[in-house]
Amino acid sequence: MSSRQIRFATLWRREVNRFMKIKKQTLGAPLLETFLYISVFGAALGSRVGELHGIDYVVFVIPGLIMMAFSINAFANNASSILQQKFQGAIQDQLSSPASPLELLLAFSLGGFARGLLVAVLTFVAASLLVDLPVDHLLVLIPSLCLVGFFFSQLGVLVGVRAEQFDDVAFAQTFVLQPLIFLGGVFYSATLLPQPFETLTHFNPIFYMINLVRYGFVGFTEVSVALSLLALAGATAALFAVNLRLFSRGYKLRA
Amino acid sequence: MSPNALHIEDLVKRYPTGVEALRGVSLDIEPGKLFGLLGPNGAGKSTLIHCTTGLAQPSSGVIEIFGHDAIGAYEDARQAVGLAPQEPNLDWFLTVEESLDYHAGYFGVPKRERRERTAELLETFSLTEKRHERTRALSGGMKRRLILARAVMHRPRLLILDEPTAGVDVELRLELWHYVQKINQEGTTILLTTHYLEEAEQLCDRIAFIAEGQIVAEGSSEDVAERFGTTSLEDAYLALVGRKELSRSHIELTDEVAS
Numbered sequence: 428m429s430s431r432q433i434r435f436a437t438l439w440r441r442e443v444n445r446f447m448k449i450k451k452q453t454l455g456a457p458l459l460e461t462f463l464y465i466s467v468f469g470a471a472l473g474s475r476v477g478e479l480h481g482i483d484y485v486v487f488v489i490p491g492l493i494m495m496a497f498s499i500n501a502f503a504n505n506a507s508s509i510l511q512q513k514f515q516g517a518i519q520d521q522l523s524s525p526a527s528p529l530e531l532l533l534a535f536s537l538g539g540f541a542r543g544l545l546v547a548v549l550t551f552v553a554a555s556l557l558v559d560l561p562v563d564h565l566l567v568l569i570p571s572l573c574l575v576g577f578f579f580s581q582l583g584v585l586v587g588v589r590a591e592q593f594d595d596v597a598f599a600q601t602f603v604l605q606p607l608i609f610l611g612g613v614f615y616s617a618t619l620l621p622q623p624f625e626t627l628t629h630f631n632p633i634f635y636m637i638n639l640v641r642y643g644f645v646g647f648t649e650v651s652v653a654l655s656l657l658a659l660a661g662a663t664a665a666l667f668a669v670n671l672r673l674f675s676r677g678y679k680l681r682a
Numbered sequence: 683m684s685p686n687a688l689h690i691e692d693l694v695k696r697y698p699t700g701v702e703a704l705r706g707v708s709l710d711i712e713p714g715k716l717f718g719l720l721g722p723n724g725a726g727k728s729t730l731i732h733c734t735t736g737l738a739q740p741s742s743g744v745i746e747i748f749g750h751d752a753i754g755a756y757e758d759a760r761q762a763v764g765l766a767p768q769e770p771n772l773d774w775f776l777t778v779e780e781s782l783d784y785h786a787g788y789f790g791v792p793k794r795e796r797r798e799r800t801a802e803l804l805e806t807f808s809l810t811e812k813r814h815e816r817t818r819a820l821s822g823g824m825k826r827r828l829i830l831a832r833a834v835m836h837r838p839r840l841l842i843l844d845e846p847t848a849g850v851d852v853e854l855r856l857e858l859w860h861y862v863q864k865i866n867q868e869g870t871t872i873l874l875t876t877h878y879l880e881e882a883e884q885l886c887d888r889i890a891f892i893a894e895g896q897i898v899a900e901g902s903s904e905d906v907a908e909r910f911g912t913t914s915l916e917d918a919y920l921a922l923v924g925r926k927e928l929s930r931s932h933i934e935l936t937d938e939v940a941s
Contacts, residue, residue, distance in 0.1 A: 428792070429790075430789075430790025431790065433787055433790045433791070433792060433793075434787065434788055434789070434790045436787070437784055437787025437788055438787075438788065440784075440787070441773075441776075441784050444775070444776075444780070445775050448775055449775075511774075512773070515771065515772070515773065515774055516767075516769060516770075516771030517771055517772060517773035517774070519737055519765075519767065519771045520771065520773070520784075520785055520788065520832070521788055522736055522737055523735040523736050523737055523760065523763070523765050524760060524785075524788035524789055525756070525757040525758075525760040525761045525788075525789065525790070526788060527757070676739075677739050681732075681736065681737055681738055681739050682697070682729070682732055682737060682738035682739070
């Protein structure tokens with residue numbers, strides 16, 4: 428391995444090591460949460476709702492839950508990790524190393540991505556044990572999940588860099604992210620909503636992400652898959668460019 | 683002629699608040715020297731160190747480490763520097779051993795070398811028994827040892843020590859200085875800031891006084907004392923900060939008159 432590869436692998440390993448050391452909080456809690464959603468919405472409500480667009484309600488809900496698990500964990504990991512390191516001053520050890528802004532940004536991003544992916548895979552495995560979950564369009568599902576994970580990793584980095592206290596991260600997650608995810612159609616189809624809520628849902632970017640992932644699993648979507656993928660890729664690239672600029676300038680990282 | 687270990691030219695650091703922490707600092711440190719940077723709190727010592735190590739962005743000026751640009755294409759420059767900061771900045775999630783291993787990894791040191799170097803430094807700094815403990819559980823003295831061990835983990839050619847003995851007991855202070863002198867004799871250039879003037883006088887080949895973001899005197903401790911018209915570094919420092927009345931010779935003289 429070259430010096431640069433060792434450096435990048437170590438930066439990334441540090442991020443993974445951090446969340447693996449507090450597994451109960453970073454992996455256990457989100458898994459339990461998803462299991463509770465499946466139990467409540469699947470077993471309890473699902474039997475009464477029956478089917479949505481010809482799909483078992485619990486099966487309709489699970490892709491959204493997997494996307495939610497991926498996104499929230501990728502976001503929370505990066506936002507917390509960066510803020511904690513800024514708070515402790517430990518980030519100085521990385522900032523004073525020969526690592527470039529790109530290496531630092533990628534390592535942080537992929538740390539959150541790894542946690543989100545792990546929780547999403549575990550959620551998928553657990554859900555598959557409870558219900559018969561199809562994977563209809565793998566070639567849409569994989570890029571969709573990757574883009575969703577990377578988008579929220581970038582969002583976590585952005586919030587972590589900008590945050591000055593833990594309240595800032597909690598605010599972004601509780602008052603912005605979670606409402607957008609819940610109102611993006613994880614538990615329902617937008618077509619069931621009365622106007623103007625149906626139209627308003629189309630202004631929520633997370634609605635498109637949920638539909639992409641749902642299409643990958645069960646083959647049902649309320650939006651154009653190609654257009655959604657393109658828009659998501661564009662938004663992710665734009666966010667990455669913003670973060671790279673912040674890292675290069677040392678915004679709220681260097682004095 | 684080999685380049686200086688550290689070459690700083692007309693360095694200015696202006697914070698967004700408008701405060702000018704460094705106002706055209708120029709400084710050269712030859713390879714292998716032990717250089718002391720002294721000055722009162724807020725003089726610009728830490729800012730200068732932060733600019734040199736990439737923790738602060740200079741507003742203008744030049745910083746070169748062994749001839750490598752430390753501001754723009756900084757990879758080679760950073761590779762050559764080790765920093766033991768004034769404030770403990772250890773990662774709470776890591777153990778003592780991991781702190782050393784990860785640091786060396788950030789500098790591209792291969793795994794086997796990291797393992798050997800970690801064992802060597804744990805032993806040198808009497809940290810072997812604590813190697814599996816999380817850093818937040820360490821005492822203040824142990825944290826200091828770890829910070830110095832981490833700074834030298836990747837074998838830097840220029841070691842920057844920002845008040846490394848602040849708040850440590852006498853035994854540890856002497857232990858740290860012995861180690862610093864040893865690696866200096868082996869060829870490592872050292873830039874040291876300290877408030878202990880006697881130590882600076884004993885240890886450093888050259889000394890610079892910094893005040894209000896400017897280097898106001900530089901040379902051997904005798905040169906610096908002479909520059910302020912005094913006979914000791916301590917008196918020179920007191921003259922620098924405008925507290926000549928605290929000079930020991932002044933107090934002794936006052937005592938004699940009183941008796």
